[in-house]
Amino acid sequence: MLSSITQAPVEAHSHNRWEPYVDNGGTSLAIAGADFVIIAADTRQSDGYSINTRYDPKAFELSNKTVIATTGYAADAKRLVEVMEQKAQSYFHKHERVMSTPAMAQLLSNTLYYKRFFPYYVFPILAGLDSQGKGAVFTYDPVGNMERTVYVACGSASALVQPFLDNQVGFANQRAADPNRLLDRETARKIAIDAFTGATERDIYTGDWLEIFTIDQTGVHREKRELKRD
Amino acid sequence: MFRNQYDNDATTWSPHGRIFQVEYASEAVKQGSAVVGLKSKDNVVLVAVKRSPNELASYQKKIVRIDDHMGIAMAGLTSDARVLSNYLRSEAMRSKMVYGRALPVGRAVTSIGDKAQTNTQEYGRRPYGVGLLVIGHDDTGPHLYEFNPSGVVSEYYAYSIGARSQSARTNLERNFEKFEDMPLKELIVQGLRALRDTLQQGKLLDTLNTSIGFVGKDAKMTILDGEDTQAYLDLLDEGEAMETE
Numbered sequence: 304m305l306s307s308i309t310q311a312p313v314e315a316h317s318h319n320r321w322e323p324y325v326d327n328g329g330t331s332l333a334i335a336g337a338d339f340v341i342i343a344a345d346t347r348q349s350d351g352y353s354i355n356t357r358y359d360p361k362a363f364e365l366s367n368k369t370v371i372a373t374t375g376y377a378a379d380a381k382r383l384v385e386v387m388e389q390k391a392q393s394y395f396h397k398h399e400r401v402m403s404t405p406a407m408a409q410l411l412s413n414t415l416y417y418k419r420f421f422p423y424y425v426f427p428i429l430a431g432l433d434s435q436g437k438g439a440v441f442t443y444d445p446v447g448n449m450e451r452t453v454y455v456a457c458g459s460a461s462a463l464v465q466p467f468l469d470n471q472v473g474f475a476n477q478r479a480a481d482p483n484r485l486l487d488r489e490t491a492r493k494i495a496i497d498a499f500t501g502a503t504e505r506d507i508y509t510g511d512w513l514e515i516f517t518i519d520q521t522g523v524h525r526e527k528r529e530l531k532r533d
Numbered sequence: 534m535f536r537n538q539y540d541n542d543a544t545t546w547s548p549h550g551r552i553f554q555v556e557y558a559s560e561a562v563k564q565g566s567a568v569v570g571l572k573s574k575d576n577v578v579l580v581a582v583k584r585s586p587n588e589l590a591s592y593q594k595k596i597v598r599i600d601d602h603m604g605i606a607m608a609g610l611t612s613d614a615r616v617l618s619n620y621l622r623s624e625a626m627r628s629k630m631v632y633g634r635a636l637p638v639g640r641a642v643t644s645i646g647d648k649a650q651t652n653t654q655e656y657g658r659r660p661y662g663v664g665l666l667v668i669g670h671d672d673t674g675p676h677l678y679e680f681n682p683s684g685v686v687s688e689y690y691a692y693s694i695g696a697r698s699q700s701a702r703t704n705l706e707r708n709f710e711k712f713e714d715m716p717l718k719e720l721i722v723q724g725l726r727a728l729r730d731t732l733q734q735g736k737l738l739d740t741l742n743t744s745i746g747f748v749g750k751d752a753k754m755t756i757l758d759g760e761d762t763q764a765y766l767d768l769l770d771e772g773e774a775m776e777t778e
Binding site: 389392393 | 619626
């Protein structure tokens, strides 16, 4: 008879659990050329419907040859960049030369996978010149899956920017175009700027400032441009 | 100094209050080729004589970069110097990560001083066999420190360690009051002049055996070797010619 007395199961509540990750929004992209690469990111840092700050750079020089752009959780992105900068320094001390971009790319993949069971909530893009001097873009997921590509967009407006790049850089769905043709500097820069102005219009998390890095054999050059602040 | 019953390990005092193993370690420093350090109000410079064991071999690196704002020159057991410089490099990076600022030079040298001291007070360990001149620029200006195997650390306006370094020290003692307002280039040449006094008869400073390092208010830690030292060696000879006229 006691066995007929049953209690309603206690609810395992998930409404008030502390969340270790936050999405701070923002967008990044990179486009590779024959002897250069551009990598760009906006600077707005958000939390839900609030703006934390209008100027928190998302793209950083890891060396005079390589730039990393990060979207996702800003705290994890900052720490990831600090860790990568330290590894670049250690490499420089040990080998008495700057780490090449492909080496840095592999190192980033390993660094991300190292935290496979508590990942960096970051979607990095790495850009630089490969050992032949050609533009190289590497794209990652938060646990280090790596792919070398010609162009990519990441972040809150990636769904808007990536198809635009597919059409304008990859010449997708354009019958008469050569999909293997690489862009020149000025065209790539204009496409990047247009991608961001478009993304700023429709994505609330993208705007304020845009920083564009151009990497070629003379080094890394940074350009800062305004974006709409609404 | 002769062999005696108090010199077997670093944990034995002599009746006169000496620890011979530590003193013997300092002898190793005196065997290394000379390095000279000197500072002005904005910059601090290291110059060193590099040695090569024979014609087939390369010249041993004497000056090492620790961080953008710090560098060291070594005299003595270069393997011990490598261990200490790797330690300093990781301490410098740790300082940036933990405190968000460059490691103050004084703190860097006291940390290796303390590290070296433990080797003078533990049974079974030997003291480090290298002396260092540590240069750096932090928010209290340019600094030059000497590090000893005993763990003693001292700050200097100008100093020299290594073989025949007394000649360089004498030169520096005569001239150091002029260094305060000297521009960087002249400071380097002054250092080379003092360094030259440590060379044996007939030997000269050239692009193979000379190493220059400097850091300052407007200069990140930079090391010059080979052809890059030629410009300064030329100024050294010009100065010579002027002095003898």
